[in-house]
Amino acid sequence: MTTDSTHFPGVTLLITHYNRSSSLERLLRTFRELNCTFDDIVVSDDGSKPEHLTVLRSLAKPYKFRLITTPQNKGLANNINKGQEAVKTPYTLYVQEDFIPKSAFATHFRDALAMMNEDDTLDIVRFYAYFAYPYLEPYKNGYSRMLYKPWYGDYNKIYYYSDHPHLRRSSFLDKFGRYVEGIKSDKTEYRMCLSFIKKKGKGLFLTDFNAMFEQKNSEDEPSTVTRSNWRHQNTNFFVIWGRALYRQIKYNYELLF
Template sequence: MTAPQHFKDITLLITHYNRSSSLERLLATFRQLQVSFEAIVVSDDGSQSEHLAYIAELTKTYPFTLVTAAKNSGLGNNINKGQDAVRTPYTVYVQEDFVPSSLFSGRLLDAWQFMEDDASLDVVRFYAYFRYPSLKPFKNGFSEMRFKPLAIFNTYRKFYFYSDHPHLRRSNFFNKFGRYKEGVKGDVTEYKMMMSFLKNKARGLFYDDFTTLFEQRNSSDEPSTMHRRSYKNSTNVFISFVRHVFRHVKFNINYYLVKL
């Protein structure tokens, strides 16, 4: 068991929708790991009544602020209103279906110190589905993400500088990057913020061993609430090639020609 660690400058922001058992697991794991924050904000996106009732019971065990919504308004609205409730200089953003490992506390301490030492750093990423394609070694197992816009024949994955996966950011990042786009699908919200990060010259770090600090868990009882069309995830060789070309062209056009 690692030593207790309290992060007085950091609020844990958790977005939630109809997965109260997953939320409980996340909160319980942080407690088991003896990792605590100055505050915890749970932003709910209009969950069903049974989940809201369960969350009300959780507040008796875990100290957190619940930010509710009258109706389901999408990912952008859910993150925006949750971030508005944060009062500390830094925010750790985690969706409710993630589970931290025992390694996370030490790496979060590193990330916080990096951002304290360098005011130009905007984000430190802890988890990803794939390695960011252009990295410069930094320290303590982290690398700096280097976006190279003029490398036009490079993989389109270079555009995935921002991600909704677990990360540490400055709580005033709206001032530089704007608020999350509301009234659109979740993947569009994430894409718009990704483009804002790139166009506003964000600086960020990426944890090299990116699958070791968090695990994403979904079950049949509480499946993922993000649904994408089948062609977006297809492994068919032809579809994958067409998807690669389409994204490469689309991302470059949006980066160079489309205003935020």
């Protein structure tokens, strides 16, 4: 084990991958350029095409990662489950292959790891988001504690958990259950959000959520996740109001039963 200050003991870097080997190499190369190392690296592949698997196998030795494969595509939930089950360290840094760590990564990650070690009630520390979690209480080291109460009005409160880059205890599946397989990735994430809240998960959120990672997709390796444009782009007041009311009722019902 290296004694370099940018080595993070007790942590496995878990990367989920599907048909984007160039993006994966970019992620691994950037961590190396930042001189950040971990006790282990697991790359969980979801049945990529042969040409991508060939690249992955060629990268495994120089980047010292364990490749976990499956003979056919089974979806993101299965990919995370089998990857997490291969982790042997107390902590998991989960990152999808299309993210790139920034120069501030080591500083913020070192703080996150220290806080997880200090407070065994913390289940997760989130590093990236498209928007800030709506209910935050300043904590320390540039992090905030995420707060959740059933009566909070912003329906984005449901995203207490996220598949975006985060640090978590490797016992995560034991406490919150396996990711639900056989459904779309956004529904899988939603189910985990519900489980995280129901089982009283606790976590921190990097207040400057663009400081550690950026997400980047190329024309050659575009995102494999598609979402409904109507849901995310409709600006009609009554549609927005009606959807917000529906979500509040739906979320609170699903959290009760």
